[in-house]
Amino acid sequence: MPPDDRAATPRLDAQMVFLMEADRLKSVSRATRIHDGSRFENSAEHSWHIALFALVLGEHAEDEIDTDRVIRMLLLHDLVEIDAGDAPVFGAVDAAAVEAAEQAAAERLFGMLPADQGAALRAIWEEFEANETPEARFAKSLDRFQPPNLNLAAGGGSWTDYGVTQDVFEAKMAPKIARGAPKLWHWLRPRVAAFFSAAR
Amino acid sequence: MPPDDRAATPRLDAQMVFLMEADRLKSVSRATRIHDGSRFENSAEHSWHIALFALVLGEHAEDEIDTDRVIRMLLLHDLVEIDAGDAPVFGAVDAAAVEAAEQAAAERLFGMLPADQGAALRAIWEEFEANETPEARFAKSLDRFQPPNLNLAAGGGSWTDYGVTQDVFEAKMAPKIARGAPKLWHWLRPRVAAFFSAAR
Numbered sequence: 499m500p501p502d503d504r505a506a507t508p509r510l511d512a513q514m515v516f517l518m519e520a521d522r523l524k525s526v527s528r529a530t531r532i533h534d535g536s537r538f539e540n541s542a543e544h545s546w547h548i549a550l551f552a553l554v555l556g557e558h559a560e561d562e563i564d565t566d567r568v569i570r571m572l573l574l575h576d577l578v579e580i581d582a583g584d585a586p587v588f589g590a591v592d593a594a595a596v597e598a599a600e601q602a603a604a605e606r607l608f609g610m611l612p613a614d615q616g617a618a619l620r621a622i623w624e625e626f627e628a629n630e631t632p633e634a635r636f637a638k639s640l641d642r643f644q645p646p647n648l649n650l651a652a653g654g655g656s657w658t659d660y661g662v663t664q665d666v667f668e669a670k671m672a673p674k675i676a677r678g679a680p681k682l683w684h685w686l687r688p689r690v691a692a693f694f695s696a697a698r
Numbered sequence: 699m700p701p702d703d704r705a706a707t708p709r710l711d712a713q714m715v716f717l718m719e720a721d722r723l724k725s726v727s728r729a730t731r732i733h734d735g736s737r738f739e740n741s742a743e744h745s746w747h748i749a750l751f752a753l754v755l756g757e758h759a760e761d762e763i764d765t766d767r768v769i770r771m772l773l774l775h776d777l778v779e780i781d782a783g784d785a786p787v788f789g790a791v792d793a794a795a796v797e798a799a800e801q802a803a804a805e806r807l808f809g810m811l812p813a814d815q816g817a818a819l820r821a822i823w824e825e826f827e828a829n830e831t832p833e834a835r836f837a838k839s840l841d842r843f844q845p846p847n848l849n850l851a852a853g854g855g856s857w858t859d860y861g862v863t864q865d866v867f868e869a870k871m872a873p874k875i876a877r878g879a880p881k882l883w884h885w886l887r888p889r890v891a892a893f894f895s896a897a898r
Contacts, residue, residue: 510885513754518851520750521733524743533721543724546746550720550773554713554815566766573750573769615754651718685710 516610529586530645535652541576561632571637578603588660635678642674664694716810729786730845735852741776761832771837778803788860835878842874864894
């Protein structure tokens with residue numbers, strides 16, 4: 499088949515460039531460890547895990563939600579980390595610098611797609627970031643709900659690494675998790691309290 | 699909060715046991731390497747990647763499909779590997795033994811969920827395995843379409859490891875990819891041919 503036949507599908511070509519670039523998310527390391535504490539989680543497998551959280555826990559959202567839209571959001575939510583890296587929630591970060599880096603990353607990455615599709619997927623990501631719609635609020639809450647569960651499984655994980663106390667955890671995470679998923683926060687809180695209490 | 703308060707949510711408790719067990723999929727190694735060839739891909743990040751393929755490439759399915767159902771299918775499709783492991787497509791495997799192990803795994807894993815939800819999610823997995831509905835056929839084709847693209851990016855990958863030739867690749871993969879996504883197979887084929895041709 500001559501090479502010009504291969505160039506006859508510019509739309510699919512662009513989509514494949516995007517999808518292969520997306521593979522780099524597998525090399526972005528997070529502050530959280532996987533369940534057995536053996537290694538850090540990467541942002542690709544994290545995205546899979548919380549999409550599964552959405553599929554299973556959608557019924558516990560505070561408002562009526564379109565679970566499939568939440569799942570799409572979570573599949574896309576960390577792509578910008580390919581350029582901007584992961585900003586650990588308990589680390590010291592310059593929020594404005596992170597946001598600028600993520601916007602530039604969104605421009606580059608979603609810009610690889612055909613214009614109509616790039617705009618549509620970027621809109622889903624922007625909706626997640628804005629944290630206003632019921633779907634975005636639930637998605638954001640799941641993104642914050644999963645790591646403490648991994649920390650509990652791993653016997654401390656990023657809490658130990660960052661010297662996090664129960665007070666710091668509650669102050670930082672309660673608003674983030676409870677905003678879109680108060681029921682999940684209510685479930686998690688006594689478990690985390692028991693962990694910190696036993697660790698004292 | 700007393701311990702009995704924590705036991706007052708049996709449905710959510712069961713869902714969380716399932717979701718934390720699912721974390722083990724991050725430790726299941728596949729035969730395919732990630733884009734830069736630096737390490738083997740795991741089944742959790744693979745599941746994320748092909749769910750993203752579905753989100754972006756749904757328009758190229760052979761039949762009218764519900765893309766969100768395909769995505770749900772792909773999020774769940776490899777969970778049974780937690781018990782049964784990954785069976786490399788170019789390796790020598792006992793298909794009946796793999797199927798028996800996967801059925802036992804499905805029984806155990808989906809059995810962790812509340813009965814109604816476990817049955818619903820297992821039905822999606824069984825639909826994927828049966829490879830008959832338009833959604834399952836497209837999902838199966840994506841599952842087979844992604845690895846050769848990673849092999850091309852990595853300069854050979856599992857083809858090199860398993861001594862795969864173009865003839866073997868075509869015989870084994872053409873039917874699998876073309877069944878649900880002939881357009882993707884048409885796009886991929888000359889690229890793979892060019893790789894094997896250059897490697898000769």
